[in-house]
Amino acid sequence: MKKKFSMEKYSRIFILLLFIIVLTVIRPKSFPTVNNISNVLWSISVVGILVSGSIFVMLLGGIDLSVGSLMGLSAVVTVITIRNYDYSNKGVILGITLALFVGIAAGALHGFLVMTFHVPAFLVTFATQSIYLGISMVLTNNKILSCLEPKLFTSIGLGRIGPFTFPIYFMILIALLSFFILNKTVLGRHIYAVGGNPEASRISGISVKKITLISYITSGLTAAIGGIVLASMTQQGMASTGSGYDTEVITAAVIGGVSLVGGAGTIQGAIVGAMLVGLLNNGMNLMNVPSTNQGLVKGLVIICAVALDIMQKNEKKVHLPFSKKKKAGGNV
Template identity: 40%
Template sequence: MKTGTLDWRQLMVDFRLFGILLLMMVGLTLISDRFLTVDNLTNVLWSVCLIGIMTTGAIYAPITGGIDLSVASIAALAGIVANVLMNVYGLHWLLSIVITLLIGVLIGWVNGVVTTKFLVPAFIVTMAAKTYLFGVAMLVSNGDQITIMQPKEFLAIGVSKFLGIPIPIYIMAVLVIVSHILLKHTVFGRQCIAVGANEVSAKLSGVNPDRTRIIVYIISSVTASIAGIVMASLTQQAYAMNATGYEFDVITAIVIGGTSLMGGNGSVTGALIGAVMVGFINNGLNLLDMPSAYHPIATGIVILAALILNQGVSIPKSIQYLLSCFKPASVK
């Protein structure tokens, strides 16, 4: 009975996603001869990497029926804090990273506690956090676009390679694997899914929904901090606007990957494919020389389409429905 443990539905979703991804790549190759070049693909990879890292942790919020909108602000703040610790206070780069991650833990804990103990919806809590953390980031950085000149080890995170593959890719790969195992093969993963599926039922079965949620927001905040550190190192920049709008790319990637915002299921691998797709969509729009105003429009449409498909509405049925809107009231 090996099949009992395999999640066939999720495999189907992942497989379908992968097909769509390949189609997109073929399409982009045909449309633009600049697409299939090392330079361009490396570019896509960087943005996918940052979104991908954030996604590995941010996915737990929707799985438990919540959402984390503060990840972009957390990432920007993490870059700024790391830089201040290293270059203003002169701390060792590793220590600076550890402190930055601890601050991430604190931010996530606050998000989680306000959501669970003060019963404010996660949407509002994390939107408020997004706003005030952006403010803190502006305050700490004086609103400046600070160039990070040193230490070399810190800057190496973003640019150096191992076996010809950039370090951020390894970071993302490790986080994807860890997150996947955490979700699918641990008690904590089971508890997250149960809380999202039916909080009351989970509670009556011995799960502590509040504790689970608090940990979820801590995880989300820590991976956002990691992404912020990688981004600062990669761009050699600490800037409050560094990751502006990334939270929507992250949510798009999660939703495209088959995770329901209503909670109760989730796929880390799906979200990774989703992150790659978001990267390609943005890249494709760039290559086609579309004005930047079209980018959010395209992203928005993709989110809606993914959500509609996620509701279990089949494409032929949707088309049928759309057509029936133009007909006079049907008579049976």
């Protein structure tokens, strides 16, 4: 049993290495270049930041579909504040603070709706996704707002220490923080407990409502951070900035072995998942697959990953008297 576990643990890293080797072999001129690698790391870093927070929600068996449009809203709020303060450093700090508050408020809203009314998480975030997109469109008048100054803002996404840009360090920092919370604190243990069995957790005295609220707030907060980083990388604020990132985050988590019914999955796995998604995207770009057609591969990858995950779990669960089966969406 124990041996099999570790095989599973490292299988994703094997796939990752295999991916890198295959890409190096078939695209020896364009893949292993400094430019390309830093491109890959860029895209991985944003997804990595997002997944570090969204994993809290997924561990509860919930889901956050609003990540993409919340990123857009936070990017727009940041850029508009900076522009209103004449591109001053004060504007940057104020803009970022505001954007983070927007993220926390949005997360609190999701958490509140899910925990008080037991509304399926996917439906709540499905609806708020359209609300946030609408608000960003109203704020920007549906235009692209560019923001090339000041240096304090642009360096968030573009500044570098050594060979790597800042977002990668942000990702590592946030992922480590997330790892610490999930593995070393009471809160983390409670999140796994509630995700595994909410009823048992409630009976054993865990405040399920508090855990739910905190998890959704974390997801909103990382979405806001992702939006700020993306705004700085692209040096603009646009309502549709984050579109598509919600699926990207779910793909990363699922490939990384996070179970969508809750209770299972690790942050390290999710980060490896984000790397795989980043490499997959990059590989398809290098092979000149048009971006519009890439959805085919990504969709199939999600289906295969989830199907394999479920098959493995069914094999293990055969001996258990009660196999947990939840309805889609989950109540928590």
